[in-house]
Amino acid sequence: HGKQWYQRRVAITAGGMIPLSTYMKTYRIGDIVDIKGCGTVTSGMPYKAYHGKTGRVFNIAKRAVGVIVNKKVRGKILAKRINLRIEHINHSKCRDDFLNRVKKNELVKKEAKASGTFVCTKRAPVNPRTSHTVKGKGIVVEEVCPIRYEFIA
Numbered sequence: 001h002g003k004q005w006y007q008r009r010v011a012i013t014a015g016g017m018i019p020l021s022t023y024m025k026t027y028r029i030g031d032i033v034d035i036k037g038c039g040t041v042t043s044g045m046p047y048k049a050y051h052g053k054t055g056r057v058f059n060i061a062k063r064a065v066g067v068i069v070n071k072k073v074r075g076k077i078l079a080k081r082i083n084l085r086i087e088h089i090n091h092s093k094c095r096d097d098f099l100n101r102v103k104k105n106e107l108v109k110k111e112a113k114a115s116g117t118f119v120c121t122k123r124a125p126v127n128p129r130t131s132h133t134v135k136g137k138g139i140v141v142e143e144v145c146p147i148r149y150e151f152i153a
Helices: 005-010 096-115
Strands: 032-035 054-060 064-073 076-085 089-091
Touching: 032 064, 054 076
Parallel strands: none
Antiparallel strands: 032 054, 032 089, 054 064, 064 076
């Protein structure tokens, strides 16, 4: 019962006490955040279509943040602006790998420039494994084949 009973039903994360670290996080305009509805707090909750989406912070209020999220509507992708309480968002880790790679590439370039060599910083696909024979120690190899069809009249 209540105004937002449906949100508790579809909600998403288990209820319970919210850790204080949720409130201690700082969000800045331009941060990339993941939307994850928390069933404990029903106010400022995202609509179910936005659950699991990633967006960018465009506005910051006292207890909430504004997030721009892409939503597919009838074949078009629209940039929707939604306001969410901070209990329903987390910092996204989608950019961490990229930023670490940029730092590593800069170090590699600096070392290569000092030594006077050229280094390629592009990511190369992993080659397939070479062929090999699997051997078992003391295991008898069993040949598996289908049973021959016998016609019974």
